[in-house]
Amino acid sequence: MKQKNTLLIAFVLILTLVTTLACGAIPILTRSQDETPTTEPAEPEEPAATEEPAERVQLDPCSLLTDEEVSEALGGPVQMQPPQGMGGCVYVLQSDDPTVSTQLVISAAQGNEAKAFTMLSLGMLAGFSGDPDMAAEFEELNNQIADLTLVEVVNRMADMFAGTGVSVTQADGPGESGLWLLYEDEFYSQGTLLVVRGEEYASLTQIGGDMAAAPDHLTSLAGTLFDRLPQNFYVFDEDGDGDFSFEYRSEGDPGETEDPTATVQALEVVNGLVWAAAPNAGQVHAIDPMTNQVIATIDVGRFPSDIAVADGNVWVVSGTEGTLWRIDPSTFEVVDTINLGGNTLHVAAGQGAVWVTGGLGVRKIDLATGSRYGVVYYRCYDVAIGENAIWVSESQGQQLLKIDPETRGVVATVKLEGKPSEVTYGHGTVWVILSDKDEVVGIDPNTHQVVTTLSSNAFIHGLTVDPTRVWYTHPHALNYYEPATSGSGGFSITNPPARIVFYAGSLWVTSPNEGLVTRINPEDSSVISVIDLGTDPSTIAAGE
Helix, strand or coil, X not given: CHHHXXXXXXXXXXXXXXXXXXXXCCCCXXXXXXXXXXXXXXXXXCCCCCCCCCCCEECCHHHCCCHHHHHHHHCCCCEEECCCCXXXXXXXXXXXXXXXXXXXXXXXEEHHHHHHHHHHHHHHHXXXXXXXXXXXXXXXXXXXXXXXXXXXXXXXXXXXXXXCCCEEEEEEECCEEEEEEEEECCCCEEEEEEEEECCEEEEEEEECCCCCCHHHHHHHHHHHHHHHCCCCEECECCCCCCCEEEEECCCCCCCCCCCCCEEEECCCCCCCEEEEEECCCCEEEEEXXXXXXXXXXXXXXXXXXXXXXXXXXXXXXXXXXXXXXXXXXXXXXXXXXXXXXXXXXXXXXXCCEEEEEECCEEEEEXXXXXXXXXXXXXXXXXXXXXXXXXXXXXXXXXXXXXXCCCCCCEEEEEECCCCEEEEEEECCEEEEEECCCCXXXXXXXXXXXXXXXXXXXCCCCCEEECCCCEEEEECXXXXXXXXXXXXXXXXXXXXXXCCEEEECCEEEEEEHHHCEEEEECCCCCCEEEEEECCCXXXXXXXXX
């Protein structure tokens, strides 16, 4: 009953909002199969004088609402955060419980950009819908989007969500549409108010907090937002490459209008998640990179030690049980448990198979047939996939093994001057941590020779690559190397790093002793978000 009442209130409020936003006194109509709506013809207007096209201005969405207005709507003082995708402005209301917060994300767009933003904003909710056909429907709509108006896009998406795990309430009229979409479960709640007027779009998304009151509060803010939208604006680059950018002004003199104190490049919009394993808790946490919120916690058993994400599956191995768990990232359920025998340390997935290392050596699980194969029968440490080969570190023999994924034979052995631990592949090179030498070495995958050596003055825990650099950890810093230029650098960080992964334009770093995952912008070393898991996150992975 409570949900029905909430949706009824939302419907009335959206209807009121869209009516308020209508040009003149045009009646707003709700869709009905039994009635044909009629309207009185509008009085003719004087033709507008011919003018030069107005120059498009770059919109700062953080200028549309004041902190006071948002604070009043959310019921407490808010803090503005650096934007985190979708060209939006993010406000956070922290409760007395430091692990609980309410977030508000606002965005606006025009024309084709508005269509793209609509797809993105509602696409975030599609992951919660529980409908396996949703991805195909999104793709079909995307292929037709150029021939549809913005209102038609919204109406189509409303129909797509009907009957899924997302509650939808809609009101629409001539050239206008309003949607209230609500998703709630035991761990996560999100409500999105999306309003379209002609070719203008505005979206307000509340994550956490009082969802019963959200429609009323967001409707009021949406009306204010529309009143302040400039006539001709854009919010992300016109190259259509999906990278959003806009100016963000932090606290400063309100009278200053030139050069904001900070310019933030909004980060890549992605559909996948970040996964962090907490060994002592026996859990895996799923983090949404669009909101930096933990949206699911999955119990997997004792001491999960590594994670791999590939081909719509999340694979987790146990450090003591010899167990491989497969998690469905759409339902957050463990859908398969494979007992391999012996302890398992690391896992990699790709090319139709899962590769597991540990005291059992190296094992291959063929996903097409379900067959399991022994590859190497002595203790191995980490495993990575690259250059059509499987790369495995073997610490006892101080060597790196190159394995053919089809024949499962060891086709090359690279002798190293130290004990190899973590392995990754990127920039045409296999990168290996030598744990006893405090070094990272780069190995040519064809000649099997060490071509690069990166030295540190302290123990290196983590290793990852981004599009231009190789990153490795220091007990209190992150260091990088640029293979293309042979340049190097780094910066200190507050929370001591363990493992690290690059995803969604960011570095994600675990700090087990603090129970934290820190998201960092690699371009300027700024901390985007600190996520408190309340457990001991060690390993981390990301992807779709």
